[in-house]
Amino acid sequence: MEAGPRTGALSLNTQTEKRTGAGTGQTTLVARGLKKSYADFEAVKGVDFEVHRGECFGFLGPNGAGKTTTMKMIYAAAVPTSGELEVAGLDVRSAEREVKRRIGVVPQENNLDEDLKVKENLLVYGRYFDLPRKLVRQRAEELLEFVQLSDKAGAKVEQLSGGMKRRLLIARALINDPDLVVLDEPTTGLDPQARHLVWDKLRQLTGEGKTLILTTHYMDEAAQLCDRLCIMENGRIIAEDAPRALISEHVSPEVLEFRAAPEALEKLPSIVEDVADDVDRIGEALLVYTSDSEAVTRKVRESGVEVRNTLHRQASLEDVFLKLTGRRLVD
Amino acid sequence: MGGVRLPSPRGAFRVWQRNATIFRKYWKTILLPNLFEPLLYLVALGLGLGAFIREGGINGLTYTQYIAPGLLASNAMFAASFESTFNTFIRLKIGRIYDAIVSTPVNAEDVVAGEYLWAGTRAALYGTAFLGVLTALGLVSEAPLISSPWALLIPPVLLVVGIMFSVMGTLFTSLISSIDFYAYYFTLVVTPLFLFSGIFFPIEDFPSPVPEIAWFTPLYHAVNVCRALATGPSLGVLVDIAWILVFTAALSLLPIRFMRKRLIS
Numbered sequence: 001m002e003a004g005p006r007t008g009a010l011s012l013n014t015q016t017e018k019r020t021g022a023g024t025g026q027t028t029l030v031a032r033g034l035k036k037s038y039a040d041f042e043a044v045k046g047v048d049f050e051v052h053r054g055e056c057f058g059f060l061g062p063n064g065a066g067k068t069t070t071m072k073m074i075y076a077a078a079v080p081t082s083g084e085l086e087v088a089g090l091d092v093r094s095a096e097r098e099v100k101r102r103i104g105v106v107p108q109e110n111n112l113d114e115d116l117k118v119k120e121n122l123l124v125y126g127r128y129f130d131l132p133r134k135l136v137r138q139r140a141e142e143l144l145e146f147v148q149l150s151d152k153a154g155a156k157v158e159q160l161s162g163g164m165k166r167r168l169l170i171a172r173a174l175i176n177d178p179d180l181v182v183l184d185e186p187t188t189g190l191d192p193q194a195r196h197l198v199w200d201k202l203r204q205l206t207g208e209g210k211t212l213i214l215t216t217h218y219m220d221e222a223a224q225l226c227d228r229l230c231i232m233e234n235g236r237i238i239a240e241d242a243p244r245a246l247i248s249e250h251v252s253p254e255v256l257e258f259r260a261a262p263e264a265l266e267k268l269p270s271i272v273e274d275v276a277d278d279v280d281r282i283g284e285a286l287l288v289y290t291s292d293s294e295a296v297t298r299k300v301r302e303s304g305v306e307v308r309n310t311l312h313r314q315a316s317l318e319d320v321f322l323k324l325t326g327r328r329l330v331d
Numbered sequence: 332m333g334g335v336r337l338p339s340p341r342g343a344f345r346v347w348q349r350n351a352t353i354f355r356k357y358w359k360t361i362l363l364p365n366l367f368e369p370l371l372y373l374v375a376l377g378l379g380l381g382a383f384i385r386e387g388g389i390n391g392l393t394y395t396q397y398i399a400p401g402l403l404a405s406n407a408m409f410a411a412s413f414e415s416t417f418n419t420f421i422r423l424k425i426g427r428i429y430d431a432i433v434s435t436p437v438n439a440e441d442v443v444a445g446e447y448l449w450a451g452t453r454a455a456l457y458g459t460a461f462l463g464v465l466t467a468l469g470l471v472s473e474a475p476l477i478s479s480p481w482a483l484l485i486p487p488v489l490l491v492v493g494i495m496f497s498v499m500g501t502l503f504t505s506l507i508s509s510i511d512f513y514a515y516y517f518t519l520v521v522t523p524l525f526l527f528s529g530i531f532f533p534i535e536d537f538p539s540p541v542p543e544i545a546w547f548t549p550l551y552h553a554v555n556v557c558r559a560l561a562t563g564p565s566l567g568v569l570v571d572i573a574w575i576l577v578f579t580a581a582l583s584l585l586p587i588r589f590m591r592k593r594l595i596s
Contacts, residue, residue, distance in 0.1 A: 038596070075434045078596045097339075097436045105434040111427035115353045124352060128345050128435035176435075 026053040028180055028211050029074065034083035036069050043069040045235035046083065053179075056202070056212040058229035060222045060317060062327070066235040067215035068108060071184045074213065075105045088179060101129060104173030108184040110165050112157045118168060119144060119153040122175050129176040136175065143171035147201060163194025170201060181205065183214040187221060199224060219317035231321055238324050243317060251319045252277040252289035256296050257311040259285050264305050271303045272296050280322060287322075289315065335584045336591070338444035342437040346445025347452070349432075354453070365410065365457045366464060369402040373465075376531065389533060392562070399465050399476040400561035401530030403485060404492060404553040406461055407454035411493035412521050414450040415500025416513050423504065429594055439591040447497045447583065454493025459486045479563040488560065488572075492553040495579040498586060499549070505589035524550040549578060 029051040036044040044066040051057040059067040072078035073085055076096045085092045087099045113121050119140055126136030144150045147167035152160065160168065166186065173181055186202065187195040202225055206212055216222050222229050223243045230240035239246055247253075258268060265286045269279045272288050275295040280287040290296050293312055300307060321327070373395065381394030389397045422428040433439050462477065462485055469475035503516045527534065528550035535542050545551045552571035559568040 072596065076595070077430070077434060097438065100434060101436045107430065107434070109427065111431040113349075113428055113431065114426055120352070124349050125431070125435065127348060128342075128432060128437045130341065130345075130436070172431075 027051070028053045028088055029213070030084065030086045031070075032084040034070070034073065034085050035081045036066075036073060036078055037081045042235055044073070047232075047235075047237045049230055049237060049240065051180075051211060051213055053211055054206070054209050055227040056206045056214065056225050058222045058226035059213070059215040059232050060217070060219065060229050060321070061215075061232035062217055065232040067232055068184055070232075071182050071213070071215055074182050075103055076100055101176065102179050104176060104178035104181040106166075106169045106173045106181065106183040106186055108188065110169065112165060112168060112172070114157045116157070117153070118149060118155050118157060118160070121157065121168060122172055125172050126175045131176065139175055139177070140171075143174055146174075146204075147171045148197070161194070163190050163197060166190060166194070166198055167201065170198070174205075178210070180211045180213065183212065185215055185217070187216070187218070195221075219321065223317055229317075231317075231324060233325050233327075239320065246317065246320050247315050249320075250323050251315045252291050253315055254290055254293045255313050255315050255319060256288045256290065256293055257285050257313070258288065258300065258307050259309040259311075260305070260307045264307065267303070267305050268300065268307075271305065272299050275299060278323075282322070287319070289319070335588050336438065336440045338440040338587065339438070340444075342441025343444035343448060345437050346432065346442050347448045350445075350449040351452070358456075362457070362460060365406070366460055368409070369406045369461055370464065372402055373399060393474055395472075396474060396476055396478075396562075397558075398530055400485075400558040401528070401554040403458055403461060403465070403489065403561075404550060404557040405525050405528070405530055407458050407489040407492045407553065408496045408521065408524065408550055410454040410457045411450040411496035412500045412517075414453055415446065415497040416504055416516060417510065419446055419501060419504050420507075420510050420513075423590075423593070424510075429590075433594050439594040440587045442594070443501060443587045443590045446501060447494050450497030450500070451490040451493035454496070455486045455490040458489035458493075462486065477561045479561060481560045481564050485557060485560050488553075488556050491575060491579070492556075495549055495553075495575055498579055498583045501586040501590065502582065505586045505593060524548055529554050549575065 027050050029049075031047055031049050034044060034047050035042070047066075047070065049057070059065075059070060061067050069078055073080050073092065074087065076092055076099060079093065088102055090099050092099050113124060116124055122140035122143060123136055126139065131139075141150075144153055147170055149160075149164060149167060149171065152164065157165065157168070170183075170186070173183075183202070187198050190198065199221070202212060202214070206225075206227075212225075214221075214225065226243060228240070228242050229246070230237045231246070232238070239250065241249060258265065260268070262284075265281065265284075268286050268288075269276075272279065272290075275292055276288045276290045278289040280289075288296055297310070297312075300310075377395030377398055381388075384394045388394055429439070429442050432442055437445075462482065465476045466482075469477055499520070500516070503513075503520075507513075527545060528548060529535070529545065530550075534545045534551065552574045555571040556564075556568055556575070559565065559571075
């Protein structure tokens with residue numbers, strides 16, 4: 001039991017070196033055949049992924065896809081049932097403390113210490129990493145500045161808004177100056193303004209060379225922030241690439257959404273057949289994927305079928321998800 | 332995965348330190364009720380009931396002298412029990428404080444060990460304050476409540492007694508899903524211990540098997556040690572101390588194991 005993972009870690013080290021030598025960017029996290037089962041269900045059914053130093057890697061998927069469980073395995077809050085998981089060449093199981101020393105965690109649910117004031121949250125958290133007091137004080141100041149909470153330093157946590165709490169969680173995750181920051185749904189439940197502020201901060205972090213791993217069920221968030229992402233569903237990774245590449249790989253560049261009476265919608269697929277790459281019926285709408293939207297619109301207009309409303313847009317990750325799973329991301 | 336992980340002293344200290352930081356803010360406001368509770372017993376029973384206890388008292392002690400050291404022990408039990416039940420449960424389930432801590436280099440086993448130490452510290456702090464009050468009361472009354480210099484060893488003993496009750500309370504906490512279950516713990520464990528551990532009457536004088544049963548309960552030994560240190564100990568105290576140490580050590584790893592299961596899936 002003890003010897004196994006250690007040998008694994010050694011072999012990974014040599015691989016990492018090779019990769020660096022090849023100039024493809026250093027790998028900071030590797031998962032192979034990673035599984036997590038609970039008594040009554042299998043949350044993660046064998047996933048493989050690699051995260052490179054300095055990139056933002058996303059897990060996109062609906063609730064219950066296994067994203068949070070995967071994150072928890074990375075920061076050792078869940079023990080993998082089988083498979084390999086290595087952070088900076090360290091096996092997460094055998095080098096639990098060392099791994100946790102190097103990562104920052106922004107959990108899905110706020111778990112700030114409400115018995116402590118805003119700045120104290122950072123100071124006390126810094127102590128868990130055995131950091132020198134002076135260093136923690138200095139970082140706490142800088143981080144409060146970074147997340148724009150300097151004027152709230154002495155406030156009670158319960159007085160903060162949802163967005164401020166999330167920013168404080170981000171600051172807390174950075175107190176140990178981690179190589180890798182794991183963020184589980186960093187903007188869920190925030191209003192649009194607060195979301196944009198969080199996105200700004202996360203972009204700044206990748207700009208500084210930090211590696212970010214985040215989960216989200218918002219496709220715009222994934223598209224905005226992630227260099228690469230994987231789509232997770234039902235405990236499995238079903239696609240993985242850069243956001244743009246995923247879109248061009250799986251769907252046509254343009255989408256036309258037609259809204260009409262059900263009878264009218266039924267006629268449309270055969271009308272656009274020649275010029276559409278694909279069609280999908282979602283409730284009251286028919287989605288037509290194409291590279292020639294003009295031709296599609298012309299055909300529909302010429303057919304005389306009564307369409308209430310037409311939306312022309314670029315294909316998004318939502319469409320990729322729909323294509324791959326037959327479901328929408330957020331219901 | 333198998334086996335129990337031993338806590339790291341450094342990690343445990345960080346958890347202790349977190350609690351101490353918060354305690355430092357509130358100690359003045361919470362110390363008073365903790366002094367009042369044992370004082371009420373001392374006054375109501377020591378002076379009230381004590382007035383009916385005939386000349387000679389119990390084992391040559393006045394009734395107040397008899398119950399005062401026992402109240403030191405039970406005070407430590409209450410302090411550590413509240414800390415390891417309600418307070419720990421709130422940190423575990425409501426504040427999710429431990430979830431945040433275990434994503435740092437501090438592990439679940441360190442959290443539990445840190446909480447043991449903290450509950451012990453709190454028991455010792457309250458106990459020391461109460462010991463001070465007892466000593467002062469003894470100076471103004473005709474018979475001193477604390478008559479032996481060995482009493483200086485009471486605070487460290489209360490630290491250990493606090494850790495013992497913290498282990499018991501944490502064990503219960505690690506098994507329950509709702510805060511309401513503590514009614515059982517306090518009614519079926521803490522209160523009977525308080526009443527039948529020789530604080531208010533000598534349990535040894537009861538017919539068998541009462542003294543034998545008492546011997547197997549934790550507070551009984553804590554009361555013995557405190558009374559002996561307050562009045563001048565005999566070697567028999569070493570047996571009580573050994574009992575406390577063995578019981579605490581034997582039980583201490585169980586809550587660590589259960590709490591880890593609750594924090595790490």
